[in-house]
Amino acid sequence: MNAPTLSPLHGRLALCRPGFERECLQELEQAARDAGLAGYARARESGGHAEFILHDGSDAGALTVATRWDALIFARQVLDLIARLEGLDPVDRIGPLLAALNERGERFGDLVIEHTDSDAGRELAGLARSLTPPLRVALQRARLLDAAAPRHLHVLLLAGDSLLLAAAAPGAAAPDPGGIPRLRFPAGAPSRSTLKLEEALLVLLDERERERWLRAGMTAVDLGAAPGGWTFQLVRRSLRVIAVDNGPMDRALLDSGLVEHRREDGFRFRPARTVDWLVCDMVEQPRRIAALMAAWLGERRCRRALFNLKLPMKKRLVEVRLCLDLIRDAVPGIELRARQLYHDREEITVLALPHA
Ligand SMILES: C[S@@+](CC[C@H](N)C(=O)[O-])C[C@H]1O[C@@H](n2cnc3c(N)ncnc32)[C@H](O)[C@@H]1O
Structure with a gap:
């Protein structure tokens, strides 16, 4: 077998939902x-x-800052690229990897082995698991692991014989491997969509915001609520919810006493009083949803909004920017946090926070 080839790389590596590489690029x-x-x-x-390769002499640190994982919409994880290793012998992947790292001399705080979310990538999950313990031991023996080191080493398996070496400071990268939070489907939830809102509240809000903004007794409107996966997430946090949808809502949710079901058009419905949250998962043209959110926020009918923009079109990033600009124009100073979450399909999730 030929010796593996090592190509040093200078740039950024982003992981995304398969099919959204273009938007990520x-x-x-x-x-x-x-x-x-x-x-x-x-x-x-x-x-x-997707990879962004810097021309020689460019400031890699500036690129790291400009492309933080939580500043990009379509990237689940973004890391500093170190090198590509190809032509690895499955009998010894660790030897060439150690040789490449030894030559650089950088020590790392920890090791994360991950794979992409593509069909081919998911087949490497077992290899990622089995390779982690021996590689960690080998790195320790070679004195390449040091808990005080600022960056973690990320190994992205591309195939059985090729991988990318990358690194990131733990606070500047998504906390879960591949940027995919492991959420368990909650018992009693009426639809899988429930995980979209659960992930959104976990990823788009920090702990302090969740404590302050999701308290018992707060109020919410859920547009396009049936059968109730999003309402379920609000009710489990003891919020009172007006669920707007012509479709039927889950019986147990209605029996909770916290849900009022209104069989009305979500585009026409308005609450009598300002609510703490507007959430919206209606399947509609993104610009119509953006205009509706802008109207609620502009008229102060809700204190904050969380909604999906469905993106079945070709120019998805153009459409997203148009929608976000539409809201920014209507509500000056508003903060928008937009991401394609793991549980999002052909869509993104947006959190809108008007500054009081
Ligand atoms: C993707 S489903 C929502 C799933 C829900 N978030 C859950 O977690 O169970 C979209 C819902 O939007 C509703 N919908 C679509 N257009 C609507 C409108 N104009 N007014 C009210 N509901 C609407 C549909 O009836 C459907 O139940």
């Missing part, structure tokens, strides 16, 4: 351009990851 390119950094982006369709 466009965001990386735009962020680099805005930061005055020159390079090029590349990805394979449905590969579940």
